[in-house]
Amino acid sequence: VSxxxxxxxxxxxxxxxxxxxxxxxxxxxxAVKGCASAEEALATFAEFEPDMVLLDVEMPGTDGPAAxxxxxxxxxxDVPVVFCTARTEPEQVQRLLGLGAIDVIHKPFDxxxxxxxxxxxxxGLTTG
Amino acid sequence: xSDEPGSRGVALLCDTxxxxxxxxxxxxxxxxxxxxxxxxxxxxPGSREKAVRFIENVRQAGAAFNWELNVELAxxxxxxLSFAGTHHRGVLLVIGARxxxxxxxxxxxxxxxxxxxxxxxxxxxxxxxxxxxxxxxVDTTQLDDLSRLNNEMANLQRELAKKNRTLERLNEQKDxxxxxxxxxxxxxxxxxxxxxxLLLEVSLDDRQRRTVxxxxxxxxxxxxxxxxDLLDVSVIESGRLELRREPCSLSGLLEQRxxxxxxxxxxxxxxxxxxxxxxxxxxxxxxxxxxxxxxLISNAVKYSPPGSRIDVxxxxxxxxxxxxxxxxxxxxxxxxxxxxxxxxxxxxxRPTGGEKSTGLGLAITKRIVAAHGGTIDVExxxxxxxxxxxxxxxxxxxxxx
Numbered sequence: 001v002s003x004x005x006x007x008x009x010x011x012x013x014x015x016x017x018x019x020x021x022x023x024x025x026x027x028x029x030x031a032v033k034g035c036a037s038a039e040e041a042l043a044t045f046a047e048f049e050p051d052m053v054l055l056d057v058e059m060p061g062t063d064g065p066a067a068x069x070x071x072x073x074x075x076x077x078d079v080p081v082v083f084c085t086a087r088t089e090p091e092q093v094q095r096l097l098g099l100g101a102i103d104v105i106h107k108p109f110d111x112x113x114x115x116x117x118x119x120x121x122x123x124g125l126t127t128g
Numbered sequence: 129x130s131d132e133p134g135s136r137g138v139a140l141l142c143d144t145x146x147x148x149x150x151x152x153x154x155x156x157x158x159x160x161x162x163x164x165x166x167x168x169x170x171x172x173p174g175s176r177e178k179a180v181r182f183i184e185n186v187r188q189a190g191a192a193f194n195w196e197l198n199v200e201l202a203x204x205x206x207x208x209l210s211f212a213g214t215h216h217r218g219v220l221l222v223i224g225a226r227x228x229x230x231x232x233x234x235x236x237x238x239x240x241x242x243x244x245x246x247x248x249x250x251x252x253x254x255x256x257x258x259x260x261x262x263x264x265x266v267d268t269t270q271l272d273d274l275s276r277l278n279n280e281m282a283n284l285q286r287e288l289a290k291k292n293r294t295l296e297r298l299n300e301q302k303d304x305x306x307x308x309x310x311x312x313x314x315x316x317x318x319x320x321x322x323x324x325x326l327l328l329e330v331s332l333d334d335r336q337r338r339t340v341x342x343x344x345x346x347x348x349x350x351x352x353x354x355x356x357d358l359l360d361v362s363v364i365e366s367g368r369l370e371l372r373r374e375p376c377s378l379s380g381l382l383e384q385r386x387x388x389x390x391x392x393x394x395x396x397x398x399x400x401x402x403x404x405x406x407x408x409x410x411x412x413x414x415x416x417x418x419x420x421x422x423x424l425i426s427n428a429v430k431y432s433p434p435g436s437r438i439d440v441x442x443x444x445x446x447x448x449x450x451x452x453x454x455x456x457x458x459x460x461x462x463x464x465x466x467x468x469x470x471x472x473x474x475x476x477x478r479p480t481g482g483e484k485s486t487g488l489g490l491a492i493t494k495r496i497v498a499a500h501g502g503t504i505d506v507e508x509x510x511x512x513x514x515x516x517x518x519x520x521x522x523x524x525x526x527x528x529x
Contacts, residue, residue: 012478013315013319015315015316015319015323015343015346015347016315016319018339018343019319019322019323019326019343022326022330022332022336022339022340023322023326023330026326026330026331026332026336027330036478037478060475060478061478086314086315107315107318108314108315108318108319108321108322109322110322110325111322111325111326111330112325112326112329112330
Protein backbone atom coordinates (compact mmCIF):
# COMPACT_ATOMS: atom_id res chain seq x y z
CA VAL A 1 0.00 0.00 0.00
CA SER A 2 1.52 3.22 -1.15
CA UNK A 3 1.47 6.26 1.04
CA UNK A 4 -0.11 9.60 0.11
CA UNK A 5 2.71 12.12 -0.02
CA UNK A 6 2.45 14.37 -3.04
CA UNK A 7 -0.55 16.42 -4.10
CA UNK A 8 -0.82 18.37 -7.35
CA UNK A 9 -3.29 21.23 -6.94
CA UNK A 10 -4.82 22.74 -10.12
CA UNK A 11 -6.85 25.90 -9.54
CA UNK A 12 -6.88 29.27 -11.30
CA UNK A 13 -7.42 31.09 -7.99
CA UNK A 14 -4.00 31.90 -6.58
CA UNK A 15 -5.32 32.43 -3.05
CA UNK A 16 -7.23 29.16 -2.94
CA UNK A 17 -4.03 27.43 -4.07
CA UNK A 18 -2.06 29.17 -1.36
CA UNK A 19 -4.52 28.26 1.41
CA UNK A 20 -4.89 24.66 0.28
CA UNK A 21 -1.14 24.26 0.00
CA UNK A 22 -0.54 25.78 3.39
CA UNK A 23 -3.23 23.72 5.12
CA UNK A 24 -2.15 20.44 3.49
CA UNK A 25 1.47 21.09 4.33
CA UNK A 26 0.84 22.31 7.87
CA UNK A 27 -1.95 19.94 8.94
CA UNK A 28 -1.40 16.91 6.70
CA UNK A 29 2.37 16.72 6.26
CA UNK A 30 1.88 16.57 2.49
CA ALA A 31 4.02 17.97 -0.31
CA VAL A 32 1.94 20.25 -2.46
CA LYS A 33 2.56 21.76 -5.88
CA GLY A 34 0.14 24.36 -7.20
CA CYS A 35 -0.69 24.94 -10.88
CA ALA A 36 -2.89 27.67 -12.36
CA SER A 37 -3.97 25.72 -15.43
CA ALA A 38 -4.31 22.27 -16.99
CA GLU A 39 -1.40 23.03 -19.32
CA GLU A 40 0.83 23.93 -16.40
CA ALA A 41 -0.24 20.73 -14.62
CA LEU A 42 0.60 18.54 -17.63
CA ALA A 43 4.03 20.12 -17.77
CA THR A 44 4.55 19.43 -14.05
CA PHE A 45 3.56 15.73 -13.94
CA ALA A 46 6.84 14.17 -14.97
CA GLU A 47 8.95 16.21 -12.62
CA PHE A 48 6.62 16.21 -9.58
CA GLU A 49 5.03 12.75 -9.92
CA PRO A 50 1.94 13.41 -7.78
CA ASP A 51 0.09 10.66 -5.92
CA MET A 52 -3.16 12.54 -6.37
CA VAL A 53 -4.47 15.55 -8.30
CA LEU A 54 -6.94 18.07 -6.83
CA LEU A 55 -8.55 19.58 -9.93
CA ASP A 56 -10.74 22.69 -10.00
CA VAL A 57 -13.81 22.25 -12.24
CA GLU A 58 -14.61 25.91 -13.08
CA MET A 59 -11.50 27.27 -14.78
CA PRO A 60 -11.21 29.65 -17.74
CA GLY A 61 -9.80 28.07 -20.88
CA THR A 62 -9.32 24.36 -20.27
CA ASP A 63 -11.80 23.54 -17.51
CA GLY A 64 -11.63 20.62 -15.07
CA PRO A 65 -13.36 17.95 -17.19
CA ALA A 66 -11.28 18.91 -20.26
CA ALA A 67 -8.13 18.80 -18.12
CA UNK A 68 -9.04 15.33 -16.83
CA UNK A 69 -9.51 14.12 -20.41
CA UNK A 70 -6.08 15.57 -21.28
CA UNK A 71 -4.49 13.77 -18.27
CA UNK A 72 -6.04 10.49 -19.41
CA UNK A 73 -4.45 10.99 -22.83
CA UNK A 74 -1.05 11.67 -21.27
CA UNK A 75 1.66 9.36 -19.91
CA UNK A 76 0.16 9.90 -16.46
CA UNK A 77 -3.24 8.46 -17.35
CA ASP A 78 -3.58 6.50 -14.09
CA VAL A 79 -3.17 9.38 -11.65
CA PRO A 80 -6.17 9.57 -9.27
CA VAL A 81 -8.09 12.84 -9.74
CA VAL A 82 -10.39 14.52 -7.21
CA PHE A 83 -12.55 17.31 -8.53
CA CYS A 84 -13.06 20.53 -6.53
CA THR A 85 -16.24 22.46 -7.33
CA ALA A 86 -18.47 25.16 -5.91
CA ARG A 87 -21.47 23.43 -7.48
CA THR A 88 -22.98 20.90 -5.13
CA GLU A 89 -26.04 19.61 -7.05
CA PRO A 90 -26.16 15.76 -7.01
CA GLU A 91 -26.47 15.66 -10.84
CA GLN A 92 -23.29 17.69 -11.17
CA VAL A 93 -21.47 15.45 -8.70
CA GLN A 94 -22.72 12.33 -10.53
CA ARG A 95 -21.62 13.78 -13.87
CA LEU A 96 -18.12 14.49 -12.52
CA LEU A 97 -17.81 11.00 -11.00
CA GLY A 98 -18.98 9.60 -14.34
CA LEU A 99 -16.00 11.29 -16.01
CA GLY A 100 -13.64 9.11 -13.99
CA ALA A 101 -12.88 11.21 -10.92
CA ILE A 102 -12.45 9.22 -7.74
CA ASP A 103 -14.31 11.81 -5.65
CA VAL A 104 -15.67 15.35 -5.60
CA ILE A 105 -14.76 17.93 -2.94
CA HIS A 106 -16.96 20.94 -2.36
CA LYS A 107 -15.47 24.40 -2.45
CA PRO A 108 -14.89 26.41 -0.39
CA PHE A 109 -13.16 23.82 1.75
CA ASP A 110 -12.28 24.12 5.40
CA UNK A 111 -8.47 24.43 5.53
CA UNK A 112 -8.45 22.55 8.83
CA UNK A 113 -10.39 19.60 7.39
CA UNK A 114 -8.93 19.38 3.88
CA UNK A 115 -6.00 17.10 4.68
CA UNK A 116 -8.20 14.65 6.62
CA UNK A 117 -10.77 14.61 3.80
CA UNK A 118 -8.12 13.83 1.23
CA UNK A 119 -6.56 11.08 3.36
CA UNK A 120 -9.98 9.48 3.78
CA UNK A 121 -10.48 9.45 0.00
CA UNK A 122 -6.97 7.97 -0.42
CA UNK A 123 -7.63 5.23 2.15
CA GLY A 124 -10.92 4.31 0.43
CA LEU A 125 -9.05 4.09 -2.86
CA THR A 126 -6.21 1.86 -1.58
CA THR A 127 -8.39 -0.47 0.54
CA GLY A 128 -11.37 -0.65 -1.85
CA UNK B 129 -109.68 66.82 -64.22
CA SER B 130 -107.33 65.86 -61.55
CA ASP B 131 -107.87 66.62 -57.91
CA GLU B 132 -104.39 67.97 -57.66
CA PRO B 133 -104.46 71.75 -57.37
CA GLY B 134 -101.52 71.96 -59.72
CA SER B 135 -103.59 70.40 -62.48
CA ARG B 136 -106.15 73.12 -62.13
CA GLY B 137 -103.91 76.11 -62.43
CA VAL B 138 -100.81 77.75 -63.80
CA ALA B 139 -97.78 78.99 -61.95
CA LEU B 140 -95.30 81.23 -63.67
CA LEU B 141 -92.17 83.08 -62.64
CA CYS B 142 -91.79 86.55 -64.13
CA ASP B 143 -89.23 89.26 -63.90
CA THR B 144 -90.18 92.65 -62.46
CA UNK B 145 -91.36 93.90 -65.88
CA UNK B 146 -93.82 90.97 -66.09
CA UNK B 147 -92.02 88.91 -68.72
CA UNK B 148 -92.35 85.17 -68.06
CA UNK B 149 -89.02 83.57 -67.23
CA UNK B 150 -90.16 80.11 -66.24
CA UNK B 151 -93.31 77.94 -66.20
CA UNK B 152 -93.51 76.28 -62.82
CA UNK B 153 -96.88 74.59 -63.45
CA UNK B 154 -99.31 74.56 -66.31
CA UNK B 155 -102.27 72.34 -65.52
CA UNK B 156 -104.57 74.26 -67.83
CA UNK B 157 -102.65 74.39 -71.08
CA UNK B 158 -102.39 78.13 -71.02
CA UNK B 159 -99.86 78.65 -73.75
CA UNK B 160 -96.92 76.79 -75.22
CA UNK B 161 -93.48 78.04 -74.35
CA UNK B 162 -94.44 81.28 -72.63
CA UNK B 163 -90.87 82.06 -71.63
CA UNK B 164 -89.87 85.55 -72.85
CA UNK B 165 -93.49 86.65 -73.32
CA UNK B 166 -94.97 89.43 -71.12
CA UNK B 167 -97.90 88.24 -69.02
CA UNK B 168 -99.91 91.10 -70.53
CA UNK B 169 -99.60 89.51 -73.97
CA UNK B 170 -100.75 86.13 -72.70
CA UNK B 171 -104.14 87.37 -71.64
CA UNK B 172 -107.10 88.34 -73.78
CA PRO B 173 -106.76 91.78 -75.34
CA GLY B 174 -109.40 93.20 -72.98
CA SER B 175 -107.39 92.18 -69.88
CA ARG B 176 -103.97 93.42 -71.03
CA GLU B 177 -104.06 96.76 -69.24
CA LYS B 178 -105.38 95.05 -66.10
CA ALA B 179 -102.55 92.50 -66.36
CA VAL B 180 -99.98 95.32 -66.51
CA ARG B 181 -101.53 96.87 -63.37
CA PHE B 182 -101.60 93.45 -61.67
CA ILE B 183 -97.88 92.99 -62.29
CA GLU B 184 -97.25 96.51 -61.11
CA ASN B 185 -99.20 95.79 -57.96
CA VAL B 186 -97.37 92.60 -57.24
CA ARG B 187 -94.01 94.21 -57.85
CA GLN B 188 -94.71 97.26 -55.72
CA ALA B 189 -96.85 95.84 -52.89
CA GLY B 190 -95.12 92.48 -52.82
CA ALA B 191 -98.38 90.59 -53.29
CA ALA B 192 -101.75 90.80 -55.05
CA PHE B 193 -104.78 88.54 -54.80
CA ASN B 194 -107.82 87.71 -56.78
CA TRP B 195 -107.23 89.65 -59.95
CA GLU B 196 -109.54 88.22 -62.59
CA LEU B 197 -108.13 88.19 -66.08
CA ASN B 198 -109.55 86.69 -69.20
CA VAL B 199 -107.34 84.21 -70.87
CA GLU B 200 -107.55 82.16 -74.05
CA LEU B 201 -106.13 78.70 -73.45
CA ALA B 202 -104.00 76.93 -76.02
CA UNK B 203 -107.00 74.72 -76.69
CA UNK B 204 -108.84 77.83 -77.84
CA UNK B 205 -111.12 77.88 -74.79
CA UNK B 206 -111.61 81.37 -73.30
CA UNK B 207 -111.68 81.34 -69.53
CA UNK B 208 -111.60 83.81 -66.68
CA LEU B 209 -108.91 82.99 -64.21
CA SER B 210 -108.29 84.36 -60.79
CA PHE B 211 -104.71 85.51 -60.42
CA ALA B 212 -102.51 86.03 -57.39
CA GLY B 213 -98.90 87.03 -57.23
CA THR B 214 -96.02 87.52 -54.83
CA HIS B 215 -92.75 89.37 -55.26
CA HIS B 216 -89.55 88.22 -53.71
CA ARG B 217 -86.15 89.56 -54.59
CA GLY B 218 -86.86 90.58 -58.19
CA VAL B 219 -88.82 87.43 -59.01
CA LEU B 220 -92.59 87.44 -59.32
CA LEU B 221 -94.54 84.25 -58.72
CA VAL B 222 -97.84 84.45 -60.57
CA ILE B 223 -100.53 81.84 -60.03
CA GLY B 224 -103.76 81.58 -61.93
CA ALA B 225 -106.68 79.22 -61.52
CA ARG B 226 -110.35 78.98 -62.32
CA UNK B 227 -111.38 79.52 -58.70
CA UNK B 228 -109.68 81.43 -55.92
CA UNK B 229 -109.55 78.34 -53.70
CA UNK B 230 -107.47 76.59 -56.31
CA UNK B 231 -105.13 79.56 -56.38
CA UNK B 232 -104.65 79.27 -52.67
CA UNK B 233 -104.27 75.52 -52.85
CA UNK B 234 -101.73 75.86 -55.60
CA UNK B 235 -99.97 78.61 -53.72
CA UNK B 236 -99.88 76.51 -50.59
CA UNK B 237 -98.66 73.53 -52.55
CA UNK B 238 -95.92 75.54 -54.15
CA UNK B 239 -95.02 77.06 -50.82
CA UNK B 240 -94.92 73.67 -49.31
CA UNK B 241 -92.81 72.34 -52.15
CA UNK B 242 -90.78 75.45 -51.86
CA UNK B 243 -90.47 74.97 -48.13
CA UNK B 244 -89.56 71.37 -48.62
CA UNK B 245 -87.04 72.39 -51.21
CA UNK B 246 -85.89 75.10 -48.94
CA UNK B 247 -85.69 72.59 -46.12
CA UNK B 248 -83.87 70.21 -48.39
CA UNK B 249 -81.52 72.94 -49.43
CA UNK B 250 -81.20 74.08 -45.86
CA UNK B 251 -80.60 70.53 -44.77
CA UNK B 252 -78.23 69.98 -47.65
CA UNK B 253 -76.40 73.14 -46.77
CA UNK B 254 -76.52 72.24 -43.14
CA UNK B 255 -75.34 68.73 -43.95
CA UNK B 256 -72.62 70.06 -46.11
CA UNK B 257 -71.69 72.49 -43.41
CA UNK B 258 -71.93 69.68 -40.93
CA UNK B 259 -70.05 67.40 -43.22
CA UNK B 260 -67.49 70.02 -43.91
CA UNK B 261 -67.35 71.09 -40.32
CA UNK B 262 -67.36 67.46 -39.27
CA UNK B 263 -64.80 66.61 -41.82
CA UNK B 264 -62.95 69.66 -40.81
CA UNK B 265 -63.24 68.64 -37.21
CA VAL B 266 -62.29 65.11 -38.10
CA ASP B 267 -59.43 66.52 -40.10
CA THR B 268 -58.29 69.09 -37.66
CA THR B 269 -59.37 67.59 -34.40
CA GLN B 270 -60.45 63.99 -34.52
CA LEU B 271 -58.07 62.96 -37.24
CA ASP B 272 -55.36 64.84 -35.45
CA ASP B 273 -56.37 63.12 -32.24
CA LEU B 274 -56.41 59.77 -33.96
CA SER B 275 -53.07 60.21 -35.63
CA ARG B 276 -51.67 61.61 -32.42
CA LEU B 277 -53.01 58.60 -30.52
CA ASN B 278 -51.68 56.37 -33.24
CA ASN B 279 -48.29 58.00 -33.01
CA GLU B 280 -48.39 57.75 -29.27
CA MET B 281 -49.26 54.08 -29.54
CA ALA B 282 -46.42 53.52 -31.98
CA ASN B 283 -44.08 55.44 -29.70
CA LEU B 284 -45.35 53.51 -26.72
CA GLN B 285 -44.82 50.28 -28.59
CA ARG B 286 -41.31 51.34 -29.50
CA GLU B 287 -40.69 52.39 -25.92
CA LEU B 288 -42.00 49.05 -24.68
CA ALA B 289 -39.86 47.13 -27.13
CA LYS B 290 -36.88 49.18 -26.00
CA LYS B 291 -37.77 48.68 -22.34
CA ASN B 292 -38.18 45.00 -23.05
CA ARG B 293 -34.75 44.76 -24.63
CA THR B 294 -33.29 46.71 -21.71
CA LEU B 295 -35.02 44.40 -19.24
CA GLU B 296 -33.80 41.35 -21.12
CA ARG B 297 -30.29 42.73 -21.05
CA LEU B 298 -30.58 43.62 -17.35
CA ASN B 299 -31.95 40.18 -16.64
CA GLU B 300 -29.02 38.60 -18.45
CA GLN B 301 -26.70 40.82 -16.46
CA LYS B 302 -28.48 39.86 -13.25
CA ASP B 303 -27.90 36.19 -14.08
CA UNK B 304 -24.29 36.90 -14.89
CA UNK B 305 -23.99 38.95 -11.73
CA UNK B 306 -25.35 36.08 -9.63
CA UNK B 307 -22.95 33.71 -11.36
CA UNK B 308 -20.15 36.15 -10.74
CA UNK B 309 -21.19 36.79 -7.14
CA UNK B 310 -21.15 33.06 -6.50
CA UNK B 311 -17.62 32.74 -7.85
CA UNK B 312 -15.80 36.07 -7.63
CA UNK B 313 -17.29 37.33 -4.38
CA UNK B 314 -17.61 34.08 -2.47
CA UNK B 315 -14.13 32.84 -3.32
CA UNK B 316 -12.26 35.79 -1.82
CA UNK B 317 -14.45 35.75 1.28
CA UNK B 318 -13.84 32.07 1.79
CA UNK B 319 -10.14 32.71 1.17
CA UNK B 320 -10.03 35.33 3.92
CA UNK B 321 -11.95 33.01 6.26
CA UNK B 322 -9.58 30.16 5.41
CA UNK B 323 -6.54 32.31 6.06
CA UNK B 324 -7.99 33.48 9.37
CA UNK B 325 -8.63 29.88 10.40
CA LEU B 326 -5.08 28.89 9.52
CA LEU B 327 -3.68 31.80 11.53
CA LEU B 328 -5.80 30.87 14.53
CA GLU B 329 -5.61 27.09 14.52
CA VAL B 330 -2.35 26.04 12.88
CA SER B 331 1.11 26.78 14.11
CA LEU B 332 2.74 28.64 11.23
CA ASP B 333 6.24 30.00 11.04
CA ASP B 334 6.88 33.71 10.52
CA ARG B 335 7.31 33.35 6.77
CA GLN B 336 3.99 31.51 6.44
CA ARG B 337 2.20 34.04 8.65
CA ARG B 338 3.56 36.84 6.53
CA THR B 339 2.37 35.10 3.35
CA VAL B 340 -1.10 34.64 4.84
CA UNK B 341 -1.38 38.30 5.88
CA UNK B 342 -0.16 39.50 2.48
CA UNK B 343 -2.75 37.30 0.81
CA UNK B 344 -5.53 38.66 3.04
CA UNK B 345 -4.50 42.19 2.04
CA UNK B 346 -4.42 41.29 -1.66
CA UNK B 347 -7.79 39.51 -1.58
CA UNK B 348 -9.38 42.42 0.31
CA UNK B 349 -8.00 44.91 -2.23
CA UNK B 350 -9.44 42.88 -5.07
CA UNK B 351 -12.82 42.66 -3.36
CA UNK B 352 -12.81 46.43 -2.89
CA UNK B 353 -12.03 46.90 -6.60
CA UNK B 354 -14.82 44.50 -7.46
CA UNK B 355 -17.35 46.27 -5.25
CA UNK B 356 -16.29 49.66 -6.69
CA ASP B 357 -16.69 48.35 -10.24
CA LEU B 358 -20.08 46.89 -9.38
CA LEU B 359 -21.21 50.24 -7.96
CA ASP B 360 -19.94 51.95 -11.14
CA VAL B 361 -21.81 49.49 -13.32
CA SER B 362 -24.97 50.03 -11.31
CA VAL B 363 -24.64 53.84 -11.57
CA ILE B 364 -23.99 53.64 -15.30
CA GLU B 365 -26.68 51.06 -16.04
CA SER B 366 -29.34 53.06 -14.21
CA GLY B 367 -28.41 56.10 -16.32
CA ARG B 368 -27.16 58.06 -13.34
CA LEU B 369 -23.66 58.59 -14.73
CA GLU B 370 -23.16 62.35 -14.59
CA LEU B 371 -20.05 63.75 -16.19
CA ARG B 372 -18.43 66.85 -14.74
CA ARG B 373 -16.88 68.20 -17.91
CA GLU B 374 -14.21 70.83 -17.81
CA PRO B 375 -11.36 71.84 -20.08
CA CYS B 376 -8.54 69.53 -19.05
CA SER B 377 -5.02 68.79 -20.23
CA LEU B 378 -5.31 65.26 -21.55
CA SER B 379 -1.56 65.32 -22.17
CA GLY B 380 -0.85 65.94 -18.48
CA LEU B 381 -3.39 63.35 -17.39
CA LEU B 382 -1.88 60.65 -19.62
CA GLU B 383 1.70 61.48 -18.68
CA GLN B 384 0.80 61.11 -15.02
CA ARG B 385 -0.97 57.78 -15.50
CA UNK B 386 1.84 56.35 -17.62
CA UNK B 387 4.32 57.40 -14.90
CA UNK B 388 2.19 55.58 -12.34
CA UNK B 389 1.98 52.32 -14.29
CA UNK B 390 5.63 52.44 -15.27
CA UNK B 391 6.43 51.25 -11.74
CA UNK B 392 4.05 48.29 -11.98
CA UNK B 393 5.27 47.45 -15.48
CA UNK B 394 8.93 47.48 -14.45
CA UNK B 395 8.26 44.62 -12.06
CA UNK B 396 7.23 42.52 -15.07
CA UNK B 397 10.09 43.93 -17.16
CA UNK B 398 7.57 45.63 -19.42
CA UNK B 399 8.47 48.92 -21.10
CA UNK B 400 5.86 51.63 -21.61
CA UNK B 401 6.71 53.96 -24.52
CA UNK B 402 4.73 57.17 -24.86
CA UNK B 403 4.03 59.56 -27.71
CA UNK B 404 2.00 62.29 -26.07
CA UNK B 405 2.11 65.80 -27.57
CA UNK B 406 2.01 68.50 -24.87
CA UNK B 407 -0.86 70.92 -24.33
CA UNK B 408 -3.76 68.86 -25.69
CA UNK B 409 -6.78 70.32 -23.89
CA UNK B 410 -10.17 68.66 -24.20
CA UNK B 411 -13.54 69.06 -22.49
CA UNK B 412 -13.84 65.92 -20.40
CA UNK B 413 -14.62 64.64 -16.94
CA UNK B 414 -10.99 64.21 -15.78
CA UNK B 415 -11.81 61.62 -13.09
CA UNK B 416 -13.71 59.44 -15.53
CA UNK B 417 -11.17 59.73 -18.36
CA UNK B 418 -8.44 58.86 -15.87
CA UNK B 419 -10.47 55.72 -15.15
CA UNK B 420 -10.47 54.97 -18.90
CA UNK B 421 -6.70 55.49 -19.19
CA UNK B 422 -6.03 53.43 -16.05
CA UNK B 423 -8.13 50.57 -17.30
CA LEU B 424 -6.50 50.41 -20.73
CA ILE B 425 -2.93 50.79 -19.47
CA SER B 426 -3.37 48.38 -16.54
CA ASN B 427 -4.97 45.81 -18.87
CA ALA B 428 -2.01 46.11 -21.23
CA VAL B 429 0.40 45.54 -18.32
CA LYS B 430 -1.74 42.71 -16.97
CA TYR B 431 -1.89 40.73 -20.22
CA SER B 432 1.58 41.48 -21.61
CA PRO B 433 4.42 38.97 -21.35
CA PRO B 434 7.59 39.97 -19.50
CA GLY B 435 10.09 41.77 -21.68
CA SER B 436 7.46 43.18 -24.02
CA ARG B 437 6.56 46.76 -24.82
CA ILE B 438 3.43 48.89 -24.50
CA ASP B 439 2.82 52.03 -26.58
CA VAL B 440 0.59 54.84 -25.34
CA UNK B 441 -0.04 57.53 -27.94
CA UNK B 442 -2.25 60.57 -28.31
CA UNK B 443 -3.09 62.07 -31.71
CA UNK B 444 -5.11 65.26 -32.13
CA UNK B 445 -7.45 65.79 -35.04
CA UNK B 446 -9.56 68.80 -35.91
CA UNK B 447 -12.54 67.99 -33.71
CA UNK B 448 -11.39 64.93 -31.84
CA UNK B 449 -8.48 63.26 -30.12
CA UNK B 450 -7.38 59.67 -30.54
CA UNK B 451 -5.85 57.71 -27.67
CA UNK B 452 -4.17 54.41 -28.49
CA UNK B 453 -2.84 51.77 -26.11
CA UNK B 454 -0.98 49.04 -27.96
CA UNK B 455 0.49 45.91 -26.38
CA UNK B 456 2.47 42.88 -27.56
CA UNK B 457 0.34 40.45 -25.58
CA UNK B 458 -1.42 37.33 -26.85
CA UNK B 459 -4.08 39.33 -28.70
CA UNK B 460 -7.70 38.28 -28.65
CA UNK B 461 -9.66 35.42 -30.11
CA UNK B 462 -12.64 36.27 -32.32
CA UNK B 463 -14.93 35.21 -29.50
CA UNK B 464 -13.15 37.33 -26.89
CA UNK B 465 -13.14 40.36 -29.19
CA UNK B 466 -16.89 40.12 -29.65
CA UNK B 467 -17.54 40.02 -25.90
CA UNK B 468 -14.73 42.15 -24.55
CA UNK B 469 -16.80 45.26 -23.80
CA UNK B 470 -19.63 43.36 -22.13
CA UNK B 471 -20.13 43.20 -18.38
CA UNK B 472 -19.47 39.96 -16.47
CA UNK B 473 -17.80 38.31 -19.46
CA UNK B 474 -15.20 35.68 -18.76
CA UNK B 475 -12.63 35.75 -21.49
CA UNK B 476 -10.03 33.14 -22.21
CA UNK B 477 -7.24 35.74 -22.05
CA ARG B 478 -5.30 35.33 -18.82
CA PRO B 479 -3.20 37.82 -16.86
CA THR B 480 0.49 37.02 -17.26
CA GLY B 481 1.50 37.80 -13.68
CA GLY B 482 -1.36 36.21 -11.78
CA GLU B 483 -3.15 39.56 -11.52
CA LYS B 484 -6.83 39.62 -10.74
CA SER B 485 -9.57 41.09 -12.89
CA THR B 486 -13.08 42.13 -11.98
CA GLY B 487 -14.26 41.48 -15.52
CA LEU B 488 -16.04 44.83 -15.50
CA GLY B 489 -13.30 47.32 -16.37
CA LEU B 490 -13.82 47.46 -20.13
CA ALA B 491 -17.61 47.49 -19.81
CA ILE B 492 -17.28 50.55 -17.57
CA THR B 493 -14.65 52.09 -19.87
CA LYS B 494 -16.86 51.74 -22.92
CA ARG B 495 -19.79 53.40 -21.16
CA ILE B 496 -17.67 56.30 -19.90
CA VAL B 497 -16.32 56.87 -23.42
CA ALA B 498 -19.84 56.69 -24.86
CA ALA B 499 -21.09 59.20 -22.27
CA HIS B 500 -18.40 61.58 -23.55
CA GLY B 501 -19.77 61.16 -27.08
CA GLY B 502 -16.74 59.11 -28.07
CA THR B 503 -16.03 55.59 -29.31
CA ILE B 504 -13.78 52.73 -28.25
CA ASP B 505 -12.60 49.87 -30.41
CA VAL B 506 -10.06 47.11 -30.25
CA GLU B 507 -7.82 46.03 -33.08
CA UNK B 508 -6.54 42.62 -32.17
CA UNK B 509 -5.62 39.44 -33.90
CA UNK B 510 -4.58 36.34 -32.03
CA UNK B 511 -0.83 36.30 -31.27
CA UNK B 512 -0.35 39.83 -32.61
CA UNK B 513 -1.13 41.95 -29.58
CA UNK B 514 -4.06 44.25 -29.01
CA UNK B 515 -4.58 47.94 -29.72
CA UNK B 516 -7.35 49.76 -27.91
CA UNK B 517 -8.41 52.96 -29.67
CA UNK B 518 -10.45 55.64 -27.91
CA UNK B 519 -11.75 58.62 -29.88
CA UNK B 520 -13.09 61.55 -27.87
CA UNK B 521 -14.61 64.81 -29.14
CA UNK B 522 -12.48 67.81 -28.18
CA UNK B 523 -15.43 69.92 -27.15
CA UNK B 524 -18.79 69.01 -25.78
CA UNK B 525 -21.77 70.16 -27.76
CA UNK B 526 -25.01 69.21 -26.09
CA UNK B 527 -26.83 67.44 -28.84
CA UNK B 528 -30.03 69.20 -29.92
CA UNK B 529 -33.06 67.07 -29.35
